[in-house]
Amino acid sequence: AAKNAGKNQYALFTSDLREDRLERTRLTIGLRRALAAGELVLNYQPVVDLASGDIRKVEALLRWSPPGSRPVPPDVFIPIAEESGLIVPIGTWVLEQACADAGRWYEQHGVSVTVNISGRQLREPDFAETVLDILARHRLPEHALVLEITESMLLATTPAETVRIIAALTTLREHGVRVALDDFGTGYSSLSYLRTLPVDILKIDKSFLPPSGHADHHQMRAFTKAIVELSASLGLNVIVEGVETPEQAALLQQMGCPQAQGYLFSPPVAARQVDGLLAVTPWQQVA
Ligand code: C2E
Ligand code: MG
Ligand code: MG
Ligand code: MG
Secondary structure: OHHHHHHHHHHHHHHHHHHHHHHHHHHHHHHHHHHHHOOEEEEEEEEEEOOOOOEEEEEEEEEEOOOOOOOEOHHHHHHHHHHHOOHHHHHHHHHHHHHHHHHHHHHHHOOEEEEEOOHHHHOOOOHHHHHHHHHHHOOOOHHHEEEEEEHHHHOOOOHHHHHHHHHHHHHHHHOOOEEEEEEEOOOOOHHHHHHHOOOOEEEEOHHHOOOOOOOOOHHHHHHHHHHHHHHHHOOOEEEEOOOOOHHHHHHHHHOOOOEEOOOOOOOOEEHHHHHHHHHHOOOOOOO
């Protein structure tokens, strides 16, 4: 077997590539159909104020279950939507749906909605106008919307595009829309992006949390504390993602972290379940 290994590996490699391409094409077609057929769904996950236990925001998270098969995770279909450009119409649909759902939550509970935006959407020349138009049509105040962007979206942009993205975000912020930097700490040169990107909120990635059962892990603690302090001194709000245990929540609260999100408080839920969550907060676990 060893003497054929080189050749066989090559054959295996090309057929893997072919299958991968086929799978991507299949998913792209399925996704386009899903958007047209209204099969995409938004779930919402609460962002909780650690001191009071109140829900302050809900993050819209896209869900796709092709009829007759298992749900496809966003980490699989979002990159495919980005490659094919489908993320632009899908992203517009997400914004429309999130703003439609959020009106009542904002009116009755002062809760904002936070929406993930991909780099491809931000590079659309009319992105800011599209967002402001959607807000106006749904009569949602600008302050009720947070846009989540990532550092990595800037990797594929030319300097001219970066300038345009920053201009669009600046326009939106002038109107009161807030911008959050998502997955903070997972990219690189995070600190230099913080100087150039107009942001209001840092969402610290869950990889920064001490694993459950190791809540006093020294290095993690030091990192998180440093980020919380840096953010405060820059006037930024902080949300820590992926909080799963009461120990993690207590530690974050000690470190002065204002808000958190994670399975401890709630998994992402269907829109109609959000009203129930808003009715029963504050959370007893957090108090
Ligand atoms: P993200 O924006 O960083 O969202 C947080 C992810 O962490 C979500 O995964 C959420 O379900 C998960 N999560 C929440 N709490 C916990 C926890 O306590 N522990 C752990 N282990 N995970 C937790 P999800 O829904 O699978 O989404 C994955 C990613 O897909 C998102 O990461 C976001 O980057 C992207 N995505 C989701 N919806 C959209 C969308 O509408 N548009 C765009 N462009 N991207 C989206
Ligand atoms: Mg996010
Ligand atoms: Mg994140
Ligand atoms: Mg992410």
